[in-house]
Amino acid sequence: MSSRRLLYAALATGAMAVLLSGCATLGPAYTPDANAPRDKGTVYVYRPKAFGGGAISYTVSANGTELSSLPAGGYFVYYATPGETEFSAKTEAKTSVTVDVKPGQTYYVQGTIGMGVFVGHPHLTQVTSDVGAKEIASCKLVPPAAPKAVAKTGS
Amino acid sequence: MCMHRLYVFGLGPLLLGCLAACETQVTLTPTVSAQAPPACVIAAPLSYDGQPAYLPQVISAQPAAEPATTVLRYSYDAQYNAKQQITALQPLNPLLIVGFPTGSNAITVSGLLEVLRDGKPVRAYAAACALKRTSTVFSEGETLTAMRRRALFLVRDNISAQVCRDQQGLRALLAGDRPSIADKQPQ
Numbered sequence: 001m002s003s004r005r006l007l008y009a010a011l012a013t014g015a016m017a018v019l020l021s022g023c024a025t026l027g028p029a030y031t032p033d034a035n036a037p038r039d040k041g042t043v044y045v046y047r048p049k050a051f052g053g054g055a056i057s058y059t060v061s062a063n064g065t066e067l068s069s070l071p072a073g074g075y076f077v078y079y080a081t082p083g084e085t086e087f088s089a090k091t092e093a094k095t096s097v098t099v100d101v102k103p104g105q106t107y108y109v110q111g112t113i114g115m116g117v118f119v120g121h122p123h124l125t126q127v128t129s130d131v132g133a134k135e136i137a138s139c140k141l142v143p144p145a146a147p148k149a150v151a152k153t154g155s
Numbered sequence: 156m157c158m159h160r161l162y163v164f165g166l167g168p169l170l171l172g173c174l175a176a177c178e179t180q181v182t183l184t185p186t187v188s189a190q191a192p193p194a195c196v197i198a199a200p201l202s203y204d205g206q207p208a209y210l211p212q213v214i215s216a217q218p219a220a221e222p223a224t225t226v227l228r229y230s231y232d233a234q235y236n237a238k239q240q241i242t243a244l245q246p247l248n249p250l251l252i253v254g255f256p257t258g259s260n261a262i263t264v265s266g267l268l269e270v271l272r273d274g275k276p277v278r279a280y281a282a283a284c285a286l287k288r289t290s291t292v293f294s295e296g297e298t299l300t301a302m303r304r305r306a307l308f309l310v311r312d313n314i315s316a317q318v319c320r321d322q323q324g325l326r327a328l329l330a331g332d333r334p335s336i337a338d339k340q341p342q
Contacts, residue, residue, distance in 0.1 A: 052241030084206065086300050096300040097235065100205070115241055115257040115292045123258070125237035125299060 026074050026140035033077045041082060041101035045109045045124075046075030046136040053113025053120040058089045060111065060124070070111045074142040080107075093121040108132020179288040179297055183309050187316040195322045199329055202228040202271075209307045211268060211315040225329055228269045231310065233303050236261040256289035260299055264306035268314050270328060278328060280321075282313035 036042040045060055049072050057071040062085055068076045070089070080101040087109050088096035093116060099107050110127045113120040127135075200223040201216035210229055219226075237260045248255060263285045270278040284306040288296045297305075318325060 050241065051243055052246070088298075088300075093295040094298060095295065096298040098300045098303050100233070110237075112237075113241060114290060114295075115245060115251065117292050120241070121290065121292075121295055123237060123260075125235045125260070127235070 025143070026071070027143045028141055030075060030136050030139050030141070036104075036106075037079055039082075039103050040079040041085075041099075041103060041105050041107060043078045043080050043085070043087075043099060043101065043107045043109060044075055044132060044136055045070060045078060045087065045111065046132070046139045047072055047111035048135045048139065049073040050112065052115075056091070056113055056120045058091055058111075058122045060087060060089050062087055064088075068142050068144060070142065072113075073139055075136055075139040076142045076144070087124050089122040089124055091119045091122055092116050095122050095124050097124045097126055099126055108136065110135065179286055179302065179305075181305075181309070182285045183313060184283050185313070185317070187313060187320070193319055193322070195319045197227070197318060197322065197325060197329070200226045202226050203230075205229070205231065209266075209311055211266075211311050211318060213315045213318050214268070224273055226271045228271055229266070229314075231264060231266040231307060233306070234263045235299060236263070237299070251292050254291045254293060257291055259287060259289045260296075260302065261285065261287040262299060262302045262306055264303065264310050266307070266310035266314055268318065270325070278325065280314050280317045282310045282317070284309045284313075 030046075033042060033044075043062075045067070047070050054072040057069050060067050060070050060076075062078060062080065064086075067078055070076070080099070082101050082103050084098050085101050086096050086098045088094065089111070097109060099109065101107065106129065108127050108129060108131070110125055110132065112123045112125075114123050115121065195213055196215050197213055198215040198217045200219035201210075201214060203210055203216070209231060214227060214229065238258050241257075245251075245257065251257065263283065265283040266281065268280040269276040286297075286302045286306050288302070290296060
């Protein structure tokens with residue numbers, strides 16, 4: 001009997017650990033960035049909170065270079081070199097979207113999670129400034145991790 | 156026997172429908188004739204700041220010795236439309252295991268080649284391409300990056316075909332204003 005309780009406790013602890021691993025600590029609420037270099041484009045990558053997939057976080061890359069993780073309700077800023085920039089992410093499926101960046105312009109890349117077999121599929125898409133500015137207002141800044149602190153340096 | 160009929164006539168077409176939905180649907184306008192247009196190269200001063208690969212291949216950029224009065228300008232635009240959120244009832248849908256769509260991605264690319272005289276457009280060639288695909292729990296299909304690239308190439312080739320079909324009119328337009336513009340004849 002006690003061994004069965006021990007098994008339940010271990011399973012419950014494991015399930016909680018898996019669920020909480022997706023809950024990243026987020027920073028301050030969204031504020032428009034005012035430090036953008038003039039020779040770069042500003043790209044806001046954000047992920048609104050949604051019904052499903054909230055425990056799943058994925059890493060977003062720009063032209064193959066990892067930028068930051070993107071949990072539900074988070075955002076980060078990326079100063080992109082003018083030209084085509086491919087934003088991508090991967091779990092059991094890959095997603096990517098290309099943004100044609102022009103200097104001094106602002107772009108919004110929206111992240112979501114779709115249904116998958118074992119884990120949700122990440123989706124990235126570019127949205128209009130109207131939609132992006134409205135949705136990002138409820139997001140919080142993703143603190144840059146130490147080895148991936150290149151999020152604001154551009155490519 | 157009845158169950159057999161249910162499988163064959165009920166689930167069979169449903170499965171085929173789900174699998175067909177996974178393919179990318181392509182819509183390209185305007186429709187150009189299936190016959191290959193005559194080959195041509197139009198050489199003229201060009202205003203274009205995009206990737207060289209997306210420029211219609213019939214255009215050969217010619218450096219303008221003096222401020223050119225007639226210039227070709229090519230531009231394109233891409234608009235994304237994705238619907239990929241998990242809804243409350245979606246995980247309960249038993250048809251997901253036979254490939255029922257879980258979301259869709261769409262992109263519309265438009266391209267415009269203009270002949271500008273003194274900054275004003277005097278002739279234009281336009282094309283638009285819409286690509287749409289659905290995703291399932293098993294497959295996401297083409298990424299938006301791949302769809303965008305494919306659409307840009309289709310638009311590029313469509314405009315190339317339009318230009319070659321109208322090359323006499325375009326050459327006359329360019330030559331009438333600037334006799335120095337050299338148009339290369341097809342080999």
